[in-house]
Amino acid sequence: MLQELDLLIKTKKHENLLSLIGTSETPQMVVVVMEYASINLKDMLLSSRDHLPGKFSTLTEKQALEIAIGICRGMHHLHLVNVSHRR
Numbered sequence: 001m002l003q004e005l006d007l008l009i010k011t012k013k014h015e016n017l018l019s020l021i022g023t024s025e026t027p028q029m030v031v032v033v034m035e036y037a038s039i040n041l042k043d044m045l046l047s048s049r050d051h052l053p054g055k056f057s058t059l060t061e062k063q064a065l066e067i068a069i070g071i072c073r074g075m076h077h078l079h080l081v082n083v084s085h086r087r
Helices: 002-010 041-047 061-080
Strands: 020-025 030-034
Touching: 002 020, 002 030
Parallel strands: none
Antiparallel strands: 020 030
16 A cells, blocks of 8 residues: 555646645554545446436537546556556
8 A cells, every 4th residue: 555655646746636635644554635526437427327218328428528538638647657557
């Protein structure tokens, strides 16, 4: 976990990534404070499912592309700072 925390510190700030705010360590635990996200991608995509015939989602094509581009930009930033995303 400490190695992954070190990776978070290396990533620097980017608009398409949640930022590390800080950490606190005691002999029993390590507390990691991350930037708050009001909704995560998985929940947003699940809530956008549409059960109408011929439709998969309530998202427009433009919204779906903006999400994909944001993910690509975040992943590109991770690549530039030599962080491997494993999940």
